[in-house]
Amino acid sequence: MFSGIVEAVGRVRSLRKGEGGARLGVEAPSVVQGVRMGDSIAVNGACVTVVAFGASGFEADLSPETLRRTNLGALGAGDGCNLERAMALGDRLGGHLVTGHVDAVGRLRGRRAEGDSIWLTVEAPEEVMRYVVLKGSVAVDGISLTVAGVEEGAFSVAIIPHTSERTTLTVKADGAPVNLEADLIGKYVEKLLAPHAQAGEAGRGITLETLKAHGYA
Structure with missing residues (x-):
């Protein structure tokens, strides 16, 4: 991990x-x-x-x-x-749990400056976007980042100066490929709720009501 x-x-x-x-x-x-x-x-x-x-x-x-x-x-x-x-048992978890198993390769689509930060937009396939939520976590080229914006087929992250200086992300050109790993928690929640959706909620998918009914919201 x-x-x-x-x-x-x-x-x-x-x-x-x-x-x-x-x-x-x-x-x-x-x-x-x-x-x-x-x-x-x-x-x-x-x-x-x-x-x-x-x-x-x-x-x-x-x-x-x-x-x-x-x-x-x-x-x-x-x-x-x-x-x-890799983390050792007992290490502090400064970002979020990242397995190192890349889900898909996305592409940098655009950037803009806002104060000292740089906003990057990343195009991602559905297999990643299904787990991307506003203010949730996503790993981009191994960097734990907070999702700052979500749109169809893409998400945005705000890169602070420290991250810019200590990683390769902001020196990459638009169109560059980036490794993406969706949040592990979202994958497990989907897996746990799938049988309930199949049993009596086919066609509805995972809704807010489903999450509340099973204690996740």
Whole structure:
């Protein structure tokens, strides 16, 4: 599990692709301190396993599934990537629960400045948007963010200066792919309520009345 609080921005050393997947090399001196073989690290929000490391970086194998469902396959030498080591039991949860299992790849659609913040609009597929709610949580390239606006097929987030300085998000161009992971709580609520909806509320979906009836609102 991760918290969505990026520890450092690493630099891609290499991405060697083959028939069975790819091997990603990342320069990240601060992140590899205390790392061990087999440890989990989130790279742009995608959980990968450390298969080799040294004093200044690590390597991880990327499966074909990871290459299909994330933006890691589009990385090139010198590109920045958001990094977070897996949480230890008892760590503070500074963001929200992030599994590192990317749901889909979205795209940055636009931005505007408001005071010191930058508003970003992210296009997302229905498999993510169904769990996106105003003031809820969403992970974008591994960053825990609060949803500030919702529209058809997209959502907006307000990026504060600290997040801009410590992640790659605001330096990406419009149209750039971003890894998206919807809030885990929403997925479990849907799973728990699905049998009730199928039993007597077919066609209505999950409504506010359904949530109230089962103690979720």
